[in-house]
Amino acid sequence: MDIDAYLDRLGVARPAAPDLATLRLLQERHLAAVPFENLSSHLGEPVVLDEDALFEKVVHRRRGGFCYELNGLFAALLRALGYDASLHAAQVFHADGTPGPPLDHAAIVVALDSGDWLVDVGFGRFARHPLPLFSVDPQLDPDGEFLLLDAPHGDIDVLRDGEPQYRLERRPRPLADFVPMAWWQTTSPESHFTQSLTCSRPTSQGRVTLSGDRLIETVDGVRNEVRLLSPDAIHLAYRVYFGMTLTRLPVPPGESPLTSGAPQPDTALT
Structure with missing residues (x-):
């Protein structure tokens, strides 16, 4: 390492x-x-x-x-x-x-x-x-x-x-003991990981979460939520709040990412 x-x-x-x-x-x-x-x-x-x-x-x-x-x-x-x-x-x-x-x-x-x-x-x-x-x-x-x-x-x-x-x-x-359950968690339609989309981390004043097009910030116990109205805004939120520059956006639950073509591993850079 x-x-x-x-x-x-x-x-x-x-x-x-x-x-x-x-x-x-x-x-x-x-x-x-x-x-x-x-x-x-x-x-x-x-x-x-x-x-x-x-x-x-x-x-x-x-x-x-x-x-x-x-x-x-x-x-x-x-x-x-x-x-x-x-x-x-x-x-x-x-x-x-x-x-x-x-x-x-x-x-x-x-x-x-x-x-x-x-x-x-x-x-x-x-x-x-x-x-x-x-x-x-x-x-x-x-x-x-x-x-x-x-x-x-x-x-x-x-x-x-x-x-x-x-x-x-x-x-x-x-x-290695966790491999079978990890596969189930990431592929089964019954798993909450396939039923929801989230990216979250704590901040000095609370927490910030991006769930699809919903940006949720909790500051000193007060929850604020805004709807991001364009793919560009979602890309920007991933970059600003999580340091990730995604080459493509994740597909919301209910839509298969395989429908948009053969998937390629995403990259994320600062």
């Missing part, structure tokens, strides 16, 4: 030591610089869970991704920097409070001298700072109050503002 190129993507200098302060900075910068997005599903692009392919997409093409991509690649960076970082599967809770299927999500656990810490840069709105897995107390974060509770079989339930988010496995997983 070209560590310096990845750190440049995050706007971070090479750290002196793999400690908690550096981990916190890396997580904050990753969330701010690399958007959570599912554009590949709407561009006719395959999602390849291979570290080289992910590096090409996120670092060289300056794109984002979803959980398996972002946490898979970030875990590799952390290991390259000397951290003991492993991927862990999670079941995302449904609205009715029941957990979803196994391997529905991938998160990172980093082992430090102080204990194990949950790191997640691929869940959309989530904690901006590492969460100690060994703490049973509520944990305040810029994006909410988090609580980690014991669950069956030694798993951990993660709650934000009292709402269950996901159930985390304690056993580590290789990135």
